[in-house]
Amino acid sequence: MIDHLVIVAGGKGTRLSALFGNIPKALVPVGGKPVLQHQLELAARAGVRAATIYAGFLADQIAEFVGDGSRFGMKVAVRVEDAPLGNAGAVLQSLDTLPERFFVMYGDVMMAVDLERMSRFHEDHAAAFTAFVHPNDHPFDSDLIETDAEGRVTALHNAPHAPDRVYDNLVNAALYVVERNALKPAPGKQDFTKDVMPGLIASGAKVLAYRSAEYIKDMGTPERLARVEADLKSGKLDLADSNKPRAAVFLDRDGTLNVEKGFLASQNGLELLPGTGAALKSLRQAGYSLVVVTNQPVIARGEASEDDVAAIHRRLEWELGKEGAYLDAVYLCPHHPDKGFTGERPELKIACQCRKPGTAMVEQACRELNLNAKASWMIGDQTRDIEMARRAGLRAILVRTGTAGRDGNFSATPDFIADDLRAAADMILEQKQAAA
Numbered sequence: 001m002i003d004h005l006v007i008v009a010g011g012k013g014t015r016l017s018a019l020f021g022n023i024p025k026a027l028v029p030v031g032g033k034p035v036l037q038h039q040l041e042l043a044a045r046a047g048v049r050a051a052t053i054y055a056g057f058l059a060d061q062i063a064e065f066v067g068d069g070s071r072f073g074m075k076v077a078v079r080v081e082d083a084p085l086g087n088a089g090a091v092l093q094s095l096d097t098l099p100e101r102f103f104v105m106y107g108d109v110m111m112a113v114d115l116e117r118m119s120r121f122h123e124d125h126a127a128a129f130t131a132f133v134h135p136n137d138h139p140f141d142s143d144l145i146e147t148d149a150e151g152r153v154t155a156l157h158n159a160p161h162a163p164d165r166v167y168d169n170l171v172n173a174a175l176y177v178v179e180r181n182a183l184k185p186a187p188g189k190q191d192f193t194k195d196v197m198p199g200l201i202a203s204g205a206k207v208l209a210y211r212s213a214e215y216i217k218d219m220g221t222p223e224r225l226a227r228v229e230a231d232l233k234s235g236k237l238d239l240a241d242s243n244k245p246r247a248a249v250f251l252d253r254d255g256t257l258n259v260e261k262g263f264l265a266s267q268n269g270l271e272l273l274p275g276t277g278a279a280l281k282s283l284r285q286a287g288y289s290l291v292v293v294t295n296q297p298v299i300a301r302g303e304a305s306e307d308d309v310a311a312i313h314r315r316l317e318w319e320l321g322k323e324g325a326y327l328d329a330v331y332l333c334p335h336h337p338d339k340g341f342t343g344e345r346p347e348l349k350i351a352c353q354c355r356k357p358g359t360a361m362v363e364q365a366c367r368e369l370n371l372n373a374k375a376s377w378m379i380g381d382q383t384r385d386i387e388m389a390r391r392a393g394l395r396a397i398l399v400r401t402g403t404a405g406r407d408g409n410f411s412a413t414p415d416f417i418a419d420d421l422r423a424a425a426d427m428i429l430e431q432k433q434a435a436a
């Protein structure tokens, strides 16, 4: 376990000054306790034993509040910057005082993140720099990260984005694990996302994205602070609680989320069905994780490449983002059992466990995203979706969009039939209420 934490806490709470007057942002109370205290307590519970806080604005207030850190169960040092050096400048100028490996948090972020798990991920992959990333409901005005298929960060796209661009919904949440030796001392203002990460990527260092659905939000404006306060009250920041397996709604893609147009081979053909974003938002609001499970035999048949399909999913997530919705993950089966297509890829022409109604995609999602199948649902327009749900122990809703169950492949009966995704989401919410 990584046992050192760096907190970058130089910020003024300018946008919160009407509420709290002249205090550093890190001391703004959430649920009656400064953000800084929430962060130190979370880290201490995960086994972090020491912290370095980089303070600037009203640094003496921060120093006075933390003392030597012993009341939080750790050794805390506060370093004061004389002039603002961006969020990374002071860290880069004092590398010799830091241990080999450490976490970095910004001082205005509330989180319920399992730091031990993130620490393990970083060490298991021998990364030089690991950035916590997650999808959010406003990717178009967020700083985004682009990765390759192995989760290695290949580019950063800071908002604002050109209107015709489509990116993955992977938002940089300002929580990092850093190898000291990967960093280089640098003078003047330095920023983690504008300078440090691009520099590491350019030098070929292993910069990884750690994708997680755990809670992490900044509280830098009155609106955001109010939201975080509400989340704290409702238990969303309770780490033990958030570590329990979650209920999910598994979703078929074509004919369920987007208009069925035969086999999609390009992102240009992707068109959301009306009401898709609103339906997913209401399920998210009720606490469901949202996971797409889709058969993509187009890959095995050579009609589309993995990159084409990745582009379709990027487009799907981007269009959903415009409607304020996001997915936890997309799982796809690239296989197909029958041979005899021109341009087919023999290595993918197999009878696999993942092609629906096979259940391997659901099992993988449950493992990787900590989901509880028994509390979860499947929504789809084909009988193979319903058959898969039955085999995987999910409750199932057939939607009358797309194929509307008329494919005749399997005979499993859905728990409910709904006109569309919106109606299916309403049914799930009614069932949840009835059970409560």
Ligand SMILES: [Zn+2]
Pocket (backbone or CB within 6 Å): 333, 334, 335, 336, 352, 353, 354, 355
């Ligand atoms: Zn498969």
